[in-house]
Amino acid sequence: MQERSAFNPALVREKLLVTIAVAVIVTTLFIVFSGDDLRPLFSNWTINISAGTALAMALVASLRQGTGGLYGRTTVAFTAGLALWFAAELLWTYYELGTGIEVPYPSPADALWMAGYGPMAYHLLKTYRFFAASRKALAATVAVTSAFVVYTCMVIIGASSPGVEGPIALVLSLAYVVLDGILLAPSILLLANFRKGKLTSTPWALLSASLAMAAVADAGFAYYTAAGLDGLIWHWDPLYNASYIIMAATFFWHNRFFIFDKSRAKKIWQQDNR
Amino acid sequence: MTLGEPTMQSLVWHLSNAGVQTTPDAFDLRKFYEGLQDMMGGGADIVMDIVARSMALELKLNVDFDSHASALDKVLKVLEVAQKVAH
Secondary structure (H helix, E strand, O other), X not given: OHHHHOOOHHHHHHHHHHHHHHXXXXXXXXXXXXHHHHHHHHHHHHHHHHHHXXXXXXXXXXXXXXXXXXXXXXXXXXXXXHHHHHHHHHHHHHHHHXXXXXXXXXXXXXXXXXXXXXXXXXXXXXXXXXXXXXXXXXXXXXHHHHHHHHHHHHHHHHHOOOOOOOHHHHHHHHHHHHHHHHHHHHHHHHHHHHOOOOOOHHXXXXXXXXXXXXXXXXXXXXXXXXXXXXXXXXXXXXXXXXXXXXXXXXXXXXXXXXXXXXXXXXXXXXXXXX | OOOOHHHHHHHHHHHHHOOOOOOHHHOXXXXXXXXXXXXXXXXXXXXXXXXXXXXXXXXOOOOOOOOOOOHHHHHHHHHHHHHHHHO
């Protein structure tokens, strides 16, 4: 009975949402109440652990899924993107805690983050192309996402004070916002297409929420950097952290429901036929 | 392109648990489509559309697909043409 309930989408979703909520609340409290001296340490390692967990879940899914078919290729691509983002997080931590100097912006970590968008976009656009939603939905989503991206970019440019941030840093900040929009649009379209499916609604809702949180955090980071509010940039760390936690949950779901587990299926069959 | 073997096996297992038979003698296309919709929402239409086109290609059938027809109707149309050809 216990084995069968492990494959009940409604039960698993409920447990997963509770786990996400607890993990996000606990880690946010760590970051917020760690104090100015300890916050860089707590913040960096909390995010690293969350990103590492997401990468571990994605790696397990990739290894179990193999490279065949749509899900094989797209899962490997997303895992590669997550690996680049995880490496970027570790490099950022090295700069902030290891070298003890102010993290340069742009830094080599930004190159890794930027590179990570490529395989992640492949995952989303390839899946979108396969399960193409209607043209009306595509037009509406592209219009809304573009409006969000343009508005955010205008706000960031408006907030930039002369001498606070160089032109390359400003362009990089805007590039993050645009790339987030490119990831978010197909994710929302796929969610719209899969929203009624017992197995498909949860992972696409989770992935969309995760990408939306990363997008908001990137926009906030860009705004604070442009406005010279460098000392308050940690305000966005809980969102980055939550984004990785939710991404880990997405891959947990993928592992549970989209990859056949022969030994578990056998156990359930044996229990049912006892 | 397919979804991938582990995903396909998983979907078939979940459909089977939901009471959808996938053995040739007990297979009911409408029940299969309903089950797939329950699992995948709108994604079921894409899968059925691919099934219809793959069947037409594999069986070398000349089927005129109505672009406004539902994915289920497309598969039924392929089966109808296949039966006509067999007779």
